[in-house]
Amino acid sequence: MSAGCKASPVEMSVPALCRGLVRIVACCVLPMAAVATAADAPPPLQQQIVALEHQGDGQPREAAQALDRLLNSTAPFSPERLELLTVRGILLNMASEPEAADQVAQLLEDWSRTPAGNAAASAAMLVRARGLALRGNLKKADTLINEALLKLPAGPSPRMRLRYVLTQARIKDDSGKLEDAVRIYHEALTLADQVGEPWQRAEVRSSLAYVYMEAKQPDRARRLNAEALEIAMQAQDFTALGRVHNTQGILLDDAGDREGERREMQMAVDAARKAGARNDETLYLANLGDFYLKSGQFKTALTLSEEALPLARELKDVGIETVALANIGFAHISMKNFELGKKYVEDAIAIDERRGSIPGVSQTLSELGTYLERAGDLPGAVKAYHRHRQLSDEILQRGQQKAIVEMQERFDAERRTRDLELLNRENTLKTEQLRQRDLQQRLWWLLAATFVLSFVVLLVLYRRVRQSNQALESSNYQLLVQSERDPLTGLANRRHFQAAMKQLAADGKLAGTVFLIDIDHFKRINDRHGHNAGDTVLVEMARRLRDTLREHDLIVRWGGEEFLVIVRALGSDQVEALARRMLGAMAGSPVRHEDSDIAVTGSIGFATFPIEPTLLPVSWERAINLVDTAMYLAKAHGRNRAYGVRLLHARDESKLDDITRSLEAAWREGQVALTLLQGPSPTSEAVA
Structure with missing residues (x-):
């Protein structure tokens, strides 16, 4: 253990x-x-x-x-x-x-x-x-x-x-x-x-x-x-x-x-x-x-x-x-x-x-x-990894819920502060109105001036309340953006991904190309160079992925050392070219941390949905499970490579689940066509 x-x-x-x-x-x-x-x-x-x-x-x-x-x-x-x-x-x-x-x-x-x-x-x-x-x-x-x-x-x-x-x-x-x-x-x-x-x-x-x-x-x-x-x-x-x-x-x-x-x-x-x-x-x-x-x-x-x-x-x-x-x-x-x-x-x-x-x-x-x-035992390993991921999602969800509660508490505190300021201003206004009424009884000739003064006070208060509400809306928006960003890499997190899926998969079915990327031997990097070096590698890999992809492509910090990428549906040649570029971006040059050059490679699983030839509509959860299994195939067969699911013969989601659980066996039996892309040889790790 x-x-x-x-x-x-x-x-x-x-x-x-x-x-x-x-x-x-x-x-x-x-x-x-x-x-x-x-x-x-x-x-x-x-x-x-x-x-x-x-x-x-x-x-x-x-x-x-x-x-x-x-x-x-x-x-x-x-x-x-x-x-x-x-x-x-x-x-x-x-x-x-x-x-x-x-x-x-x-x-x-x-x-x-x-x-x-x-x-x-x-x-x-x-x-x-x-x-x-x-x-x-x-x-x-x-x-x-x-x-x-x-x-x-x-x-x-x-x-x-x-x-x-x-x-x-x-x-x-x-x-x-x-x-x-x-x-x-x-x-x-x-x-x-x-x-x-x-x-x-x-x-x-x-x-x-x-x-x-x-x-x-x-x-x-x-x-x-x-x-x-x-x-x-x-x-x-x-x-x-x-x-x-x-x-x-x-x-x-x-x-x-x-x-x-x-x-x-x-x-x-x-x-x-x-x-x-x-x-x-x-x-x-x-x-x-x-x-x-x-x-x-x-x-x-x-x-x-x-x-x-x-x-x-x-x-x-x-x-x-x-x-x-x-x-x-x-x-x-x-x-x-x-x-x-x-x-x-x-x-x-x-x-x-x-x-x-x-x-x-x-x-x-x-x-x-x-x-x-x-x-x-690759099938057994994939099954264990899937069970592990489901529990990791549950633990992560608890953390997200806690963050949401904390964000809501901050929001409520700001709202209470603004409500209190508004109430104080309203009390001031009421006091002023009572004073003006008393003056009106004694000094009728000042009625016009009092009316003008009250109007000006109301106008000023209205403008201030409006400015306060605008500031509150801006603060709430900033809190929302922060809650949907990974603090280390600046990439979208799972909360943002779930919100994005409501648009990308409005009917519950995903249309697009999905890549799941895992940094190879990440624990070894942490063990050899320390956790700060691991953070440096994560930040650099996030930057390289952003440089490789387009601005409107979705990049998510999916787990500890995993990244999820979703782009609009591409042709098979474009998909393979993009996977090669990502493999090359990760392994192209070592990551510099303090006095060390750290060689990094990645393993990728990918597929375009709906999948040929049956074009079965697939939920985003099942889509990610499939590319997740393809990614584990890439890791099991040597790492620094990508496996893409090109064809998959499944006419219902039950059959898709069966194939996902035994992807390599289904590949050998001809139920699945896979594309293998080998990454470039990484630069040797050296210490300055």
Whole structure:
């Protein structure tokens, strides 16, 4: 699996989240002199709870049992008992004992009629939210932790609030809500520094570093994880060290440092074994299996993943189970055991679907397509890529909806401001009119002048209101234009495309030539030169496409490194000539970024609709699916080339869908005629 799909201890369900509460050995809490002189004297109860919470991060079952033995040492309905039960419920969930955790939550709910009722009810919600997240119900867990924070009485200790905030942040991260996760993790970071426990300070930083990596901010991620490593090493906390090394391995994977990734992952396994943290050890074994999988050592990857799977199921950790299942599937596929491999991957996808993790499903499908393509199962790869694209569209649509809501909020705010100004002006006018009426009664000879003055005021106000409305219309138009443009490349985005389709396909059927273009090996460019270089390549490719096409042709930033072009229907010679020009424009000269020359090529799928010879009317969605499949053929057969669908024998849309799903087979059977265009040899990549 890729770095984006690799499991972090804090990314995995809230169990994994729960692993953010780490071990503090009781002897580290007590001064050494006190241990030597009063070995039999137990530490204060609060310190014992904190020490067991720390221990429970790596050994949750044993720590939960020790907390149970301390229960009688606390007074009924006391703050100490509330904290003890809260921590014990958390640890029981981590130990995969949901029934016992629910019993603790029920005990807390039974306090609702006591003076500490709100605090206990809130703690019960926290325990239940962690259990729900552990069992994969992220949506309900998110709702419950939000309610728990609202119910939490004002002024809790930083340590108690930290438990809630960490839970909320990790659920947001698991649900793919990265912006919310970053914001809430920063609050957790402040709280952890207030609490002052090294293990919490280290692990919150490592967790936030992982989210920054997911949000494509690698520099911030590396700085935060370096801070976490320094804190964990000073404390010699092996649980925290394991998690920091695991996150560092994921960061190095994202940066393309393969040897560094392997080293950090092995260090994470070793640290977890020293800490006796079986959950973490299982996770790191799964991640190490992922490394060997991407390194082409499929048998080693399969062995490690098969070792991790039963441990994950024994621990009832669905996050680790998902990683292990997917990696077993990818290893089998890479060794040509296609059906068995697909079964394991589908099992992993089913778990993410039950958890409501759409980004996780989408990422797994993308990787499935990649592994099937490499192993030679092209039809299977195309099917996986289509499923991935559908989910990517859904995620993108959510982002567009959010942007539209934000734009509407700005519009409403501007309208309210202008309405308020108009109301103030109207009030001024009313005051003036009352004053004039009073003057009229006393000074009749000023009536004419008052009338003229009122007329002038009304005229001025009318002109100002008209100018305000014109400015508002201009502002709304600018907002609309901005919402339909990709901020990086300046090209149209999918929202503009959907609006354009209402004109280009007014009857629901597309008439025109469609090209779908994908930059080859774009991830390799990011890995080798950094994400800023990737942005430079995207901007330059957008410029070259604009220079190649006419002003009225539609060019859309379709996805991460994909561009969609729609032109009026062209003859076959013109279509092929345009495809050649676009291939040449992309590969003609390297893209300059800082001191590097980056060679770039692209793969293209294209077709003109309606397609000869049947001239079947086709919706724009089906048209794009067809050229999308043609583009994947171009990538699968060597890249830097274009495949065009010239003829397609389909008399209804059902037959068209069948051909689209198995385009290469239909080509061999004569149901489809394809045109292959080879791109020019790219300029060799060089570093100045």
